[in-house]
Amino acid sequence: MPASHPPLRPVLLCGGAGTRLWPLSRAEYPKQFLAFGGAHTLLQATVLRTRGLERVVEVGDAIVVCQADHRFIAAQQLTEVGVSGASILLEPEGRNTAPALTLAALQATSGGQDSVLLAMPADHIVQDVDAFQAAVAHGYAGACDGAMVTFGIVPQHAETGYGYIRCAGDAPGPLRDVAGFVEKPDAATAEAYVASGEYLWNGGIFMVRASRWLAAIECFRPDIHAACVAAFAGAVRDLDFIRPDPGAFSASPSDSIDYAVMERLPSARIDLPVRVVPLDAGWSDVGSWDALFNSLPRDGQGNVTVGDCVLSDTDDTLVHAEPGRLVAVVGVSGLVVVVTPDAVLVADKSRSQSVKDLVAGLRTTHAALTRSHRKVHRPWGWYDSIDSGDRFQVKRIVVQPGARLSLQMHHHRAEHWVVVRGTAQVTRGQETFLLAENESTFIPVGERHSLANPGKVPLEIIEVQSGGYLGEDDIVRFEDSYGRS
Numbered sequence: 214m215p216a217s218h219p220p221l222r223p224v225l226l227c228g229g230a231g232t233r234l235w236p237l238s239r240a241e242y243p244k245q246f247l248a249f250g251g252a253h254t255l256l257q258a259t260v261l262r263t264r265g266l267e268r269v270v271e272v273g274d275a276i277v278v279c280q281a282d283h284r285f286i287a288a289q290q291l292t293e294v295g296v297s298g299a300s301i302l303l304e305p306e307g308r309n310t311a312p313a314l315t316l317a318a319l320q321a322t323s324g325g326q327d328s329v330l331l332a333m334p335a336d337h338i339v340q341d342v343d344a345f346q347a348a349v350a351h352g353y354a355g356a357c358d359g360a361m362v363t364f365g366i367v368p369q370h371a372e373t374g375y376g377y378i379r380c381a382g383d384a385p386g387p388l389r390d391v392a393g394f395v396e397k398p399d400a401a402t403a404e405a406y407v408a409s410g411e412y413l414w415n416g417g418i419f420m421v422r423a424s425r426w427l428a429a430i431e432c433f434r435p436d437i438h439a440a441c442v443a444a445f446a447g448a449v450r451d452l453d454f455i456r457p458d459p460g461a462f463s464a465s466p467s468d469s470i471d472y473a474v475m476e477r478l479p480s481a482r483i484d485l486p487v488r489v490v491p492l493d494a495g496w497s498d499v500g501s502w503d504a505l506f507n508s509l510p511r512d513g514q515g516n517v518t519v520g521d522c523v524l525s526d527t528d529d530t531l532v533h534a535e536p537g538r539l540v541a542v543v544g545v546s547g548l549v550v551v552v553t554p555d556a557v558l559v560a561d562k563s564r565s566q567s568v569k570d571l572v573a574g575l576r577t578t579h580a581a582l583t584r585s586h587r588k589v590h591r592p593w594g595w596y597d598s599i600d601s602g603d604r605f606q607v608k609r610i611v612v613q614p615g616a617r618l619s620l621q622m623h624h625h626r627a628e629h630w631v632v633v634r635g636t637a638q639v640t641r642g643q644e645t646f647l648l649a650e651n652e653s654t655f656i657p658v659g660e661r662h663s664l665a666n667p668g669k670v671p672l673e674i675i676e677v678q679s680g681g682y683l684g685e686d687d688i689v690r691f692e693d694s695y696g697r698s
Contacts, residue, residue, distance in 0.1 A: 218270065218271070218357055219326065219327055219328050219329050219357065219422065220270070220271040220272065220273040220326065220328050220329070221263075221266065221270045221271065221272050221273065221328065221329050221331055221349075221353060222272075222273040222274065222275065222276055222321050222328040222329070222330055222331070222423075223259075223260060223263045223272070223275045223276070223331050223333065224275070224276045224277075224278070224314065224317045224321075224330050224331060224332040224333065225256065225259055225260060225275060225276070225277045225278070225279075225333060225335040226278055226310055226313050226314070226332060226333065226334050226335060227245055227256060227277055227278060227279035227280075227283065227287055227335040227336075228243075228278075228279070228280065228304070228307055228309075228310070228313065229243030229244060229245055229336055230243065230307075231243035231244070231583075232568070232569045232572040232573070232583075233499075233500055233501055233502075233566075233568060233569050234247070234499070234501075234502060234505065234568070235556075235558065235568055235571070235572045235575075235583065236551060236553045236555075236556035236557070236558050236582070237533065237535075237551055237553060239582075239583060239584060239585050239586055240583060240584045240585070241282060241283075241584055241585040241586075241589070242286070242585065242586055242590065243283075243336070244336045244499060245259075245335040245336035246283070246286050246287075246290065249505065249509070249519060249533075250509075250519035250520070250533075253294065254290055255335060255336045255337065255338065255499070256287065256290050256291075256335045256336070257290050257291070257293065257294045258338070258339075259333055259334075259335045259336075259337065260275055260291065260294065260296055260299075261294055262339055262342045262345055262346070263275075263331070263346075263349075265342070265346055266346055266349060266350070269350045269353070270350070270353055273326075273328055274298040274299055274300060275291075275296060275298075275299040275300070276299065276300045276302065276317045276320055276321060276330075277291070277299055277300070277301045277302065277335075278302045278304060278313040278314075278316055278317055279301065279302075279303065279304065280303070280304055280307065281303040281304070281305065281454075281456070284301060284303055284454050285590070285591070285592035285695065286590050287301060288301060288453060288454075289590075289592075300320050300455060301453060301454050301455065302316050302317065302320060302454075302455050302457065303451075303454050303455065303456050303457070304316070304457070304462070305444075305456070305457060305458075305459035305462045305463065306459075306462070306463065307467070308462070308465050308466070308467045308468075309467045309468050309469050310332075310334075310417075310469050310470045311430060311434065311437055311468045311469055311470050311472075311473035311474065312437055312440070312441055312462070312465045312467070312468070314330070314332050314419075314426060314430075314470055315426070315427065315430050315437060315438060315441040316441055316444070316445060316457060317330060317332070317423075318330060318423040318424075318426045318427050319423075319427070319441060319442065319445040320445070320455065321423040322423045322424060322427070323445075326423075327422055327423055327424045328422070328423050329353060329356045329357065329420060329421070329422055329423075330419075330420065330421055330422070330423055330426065331349060331352075331418075331419075331420050332418065332419045332420070332421075332470070333418050334417050334418070334498070336498070336499060337416070337417075337418075337496065337497065337498050337499060338495070338496065338497040338499055338508045339494050339495060339496050340494065340495025340496075340508070341493075341494040341495045342494075344492070344493060344494035344495075345492065345494045348364055348387070348490045348491075348492045348494065349420070351386075351387040351388055351490050352364065352388070352420040352488075352490045353420065354388065355388045355420075355488045355490075356420045356421055356422055356425075357422075359422070359425060359484075359485070359486070360421075360485070360486045360487065360488045361419070361421045361425065361426075361429065361474070361475070361478060361485055361486070361487045361488070362388075362419065362420040362421065362487075362488045362489070362490060363378065363391070363415070363416075363418065363419050363420075363475065363487070363488075363489050363490075364416055364418040364419075364420075364489070364490050364491075364492040365378040365380070365413025365414060365415065365416065365489045365490070365491055365492060366413055366414035366415075366416040366492050366493075366496050367413060367414075367491050367492065367493040368406070368407045368412065368413065368414055370407070371400065371403035371404040371406070371407045372403060372414065373397055373398060373399060373400055373403050374397060374500065374566070375397060375414045375415060375416075375498075376394060376395060376396055376397055376414075376415040376471065377394070377395045377398065377403075377406050377412045377413065377414060377415060378391060378393075378394055378395075378412065378413045378414070378415050378489050379391070379392045379393045379394070379395060379411055379412055380392060380411050380412070380413065380489060387490050387491065388488050388489075388490055389488065389489050389490075389491070390486070390487075390488060390489075391478070391479055391487045391488065391489050392411075392479060393476075393479050393480075394415065394471065394475060394476040394479070395412075413489065413491055413492075415471065416492065416496055416498070417470070417471075417498070418492070419470060419475075425485060426474075428483075428485070429474045429478070429483070429485055430473060430474060432481075432483055433473060433474050433477050433481075434466070434468060434473045434474070436464075436465070436466055437465050437466055437468060437473060439464075440461055440462060440463075440464040440465030440466075441457075441462070441465055443458065443461035443464075444457035444458045444459075444461040444462035444465070445457055445458075446458070446461075447460075447461055451696050452695065452696055475487065495508070500566075501565040501566050501568065502531060502549040502551070502560065502562065502565035502568065503549075503562050503563070503565040503566070504565075505517075505531070506531040506549070506562060509531075514527065514528040514529075515528050515529045515530075516528060516529070516530050516531070516532065517530075517531045517532070518531075518532045518533075518534075519532070519533045519534065520532075520533060520534030520535060520536065520538065520540070521534050521536075521538065521539045521540065522534050522539075522540050522541075522542070523539065523540070523541045523542070524541075524542050524543075525541075525542070525543045525544070526543060526544045527542050527543065527544065527545050527546065528546050528547075529546050529547045529562070530542065530545055530546065530547065530548045530549070530550065530562070531548070531549045531550070531551075531562065532550045532551075533550070533551045533552070534552050535552060535553045535554060537554070538552050538553075538554070540552045547561060547562045547563065548560065548561065548562060549561075549562050549565055553586065553587075554586070554587045554588070554597075555582060555586065555587040556582055587599075592616075592694075592695040593612050593613060593616035593617060593618055593694075593695075594610070594611045594612045594613045594616060594671070595610075595611055596608045596609065596610045596611070596676075597609045601683070604679060604680060604681065604683075605677065605678065605679050605683075606677075606678040606683045607675065607676070607677050607678075608675070608676045608678070609673065609674075609675060609676075610664075610673070610674050610675075610676050611671050611672065611673050612635075612637075612664060612665070612666040612671065612672040612673075612674075613666065613671055614666055614668055614669050614670060614671065614672075615666065615667075616665070616666055616694075617663065617664070617665035617666070617694055618663055618664045618665070619663065619688075619690040619691070619692060619693035619694070619695075619697060620640065620661060620662070620663040620690070620691045620692040620693070621661070621662065621663065621688050621689060621690045621691065622659055622660060622661045622662065622689050622691075623658065623659070623680075623687050623688065623689070624658070624659065624682075624687055624689070625658065625680045625681050625682035625683075625687050626658060626678045626679060626680030626681075626682065626683055626687060627655065627656060627657050627658045627678070627679055627680055628655070628656040628662075628676055628677070628678050628679075629653065629654075629655050629656075629676070629677040629679075630648070630653060630654050630655075630656070630664070630674050630675070630676055631651075631652075631653040631674060631675045631676075631677075632648045632649065632650050632651065632652055632653070632672070632673075632674050633650065633651075633673050633674060633675060634650060634670070634671070634672065634673040635650070635666060635668050635670050635671060635672035635673060636648070636649055636650075636666070636667060636668045636672065637664060637665070637666065637672055637674060638664070638665040638666070638667045639654055639662070639663070639664060640661075640662055640663040640664075640665075641654065641656060641660060641661075641662045642660055642661060642662075647667075658680060661691065663692075
């Protein structure tokens with residue numbers, strides 16, 4: 214590879230509201246962090262599909278743009294698949310993909326390089342990795358030549374839920390000119406688009422040199438550019454994370470890459486040609502339960518099952534059971550059945566796009582169930598609220614080896630800890646001691662305390678809380694390894 218060719222840097226756009234695949238996806242744990250029965254989560258699969266590109270291009274460290282509340286989940290999932298050195302940018306608040314890519318471009322140019330950015334939503338499925346990598350190789354050549362490159366999904370049917378890209382002429386080869394972008398069409402128009410052979414689905418994957426993106430966003434949306442430049446200039450390091458200045462970033466309007474730049478390019482009088490690479494790689498944006506159904510293997514009756522499921526006289530149905538739950542389905546067709554420890558969804562598969570509207574209504578009646586699961590992930594491990602009642606709550610807590618909870622106290626609750634696996638190092642007041650399996654301790658109201666796992670296996674305890682108020686906001690932190698004090 215010629216030395217003049219810039220490195221490729223994967224950019225993982227890791228936003229998401231956690232509404233479309235509820236109850237599996239929640240605001241604090243959106244779909245990019247879910248595995249859907251596979252070996253890897255969608256976030257992990259997104260970064261892993263860039264492995265192997267080293268054969269044709271130098272691949273630099275990934276850049277991840279995510280919400281601050283998701284930072285530890287994202288970092289842990291990258292670590293689990295051996296990804297190190299990633300720059301994790303924390304959006305102070307959601308502003309859509311154009312500001313997110315602008316922050317990534319500023320990070321990519323901060324070291325003096327002008328990398329080619331491969332911007333990918335972190336919550337999509339791509340089944341054919343070889344086809345994806347071949348398309349990226351073609352797109353890289355166009356981006357090196359100064360083009361803004363997008364990847365158009367070869368349509369499998371007439372779809373009204375996606376925007377379309379219209380290709381210009383019959384240019385040979387995989388890199389084609391773009392004549393324009395069109396909004397989501399009605400059914401008849403979508404049929405005509407697909408029949409013409411001139412249109413591709415807009416999959417939201419882009420490739421461009423960092424400097425070219427910054428020039429384009431400054432030209433078309435100087436307000437977004439100025440806010441992001443100011444926010445990045447005021448960024449601070451927090452452990453392994455980069456926090457842009459919240460006040461400056463809040464001045465940025467919310468806009469997508471498509472609206473802010475891409476749709477303006479074909480008719481714009483600036484030197485930034487826009488190209489498209491057709492992508493036929495088993496792509497899905499997993500935008501609904503129906504879309505997930507179409508992306509997973511089916512049995513002889515056309516059913517998709519994940520988890521412990523028993524189906525009888527059932528066809529064309531998706532059934533998803535979380536661990537520890539058996540789901541039995543009899544005599545139905547065309548349904549979505551999703552069971553988690555704290556919620557159950559039953560929907561007509563053809564109406565799965567309406568789940569987002571359902572969740573909007575639940576925010577007024579069952580807000581907690583739209584925000585988080587019963588099992589809650591923390592930087593040190595996780596906890597599962599397995600039972601609760603008047604003045605008590607029972608949690609199963611798992612602390613990863615070498616991890617430690619903050620030194621903290623509670624004004625309104627006492628805690629009883631019982632070790633069921635591993636070894637616990639307990640700090641209570643002025644004393645520190647070890648607890649082995651089947652040993653326990655008591656933390657009085659108002660006592661400073663901490664819990665750590667000094668061992669090499671996960672520490673598991675049962676915690677019984679008692680008191681007049683048991684909310685998570687009754688935590689006063691004095692010291693914290695994860696910067697939450």
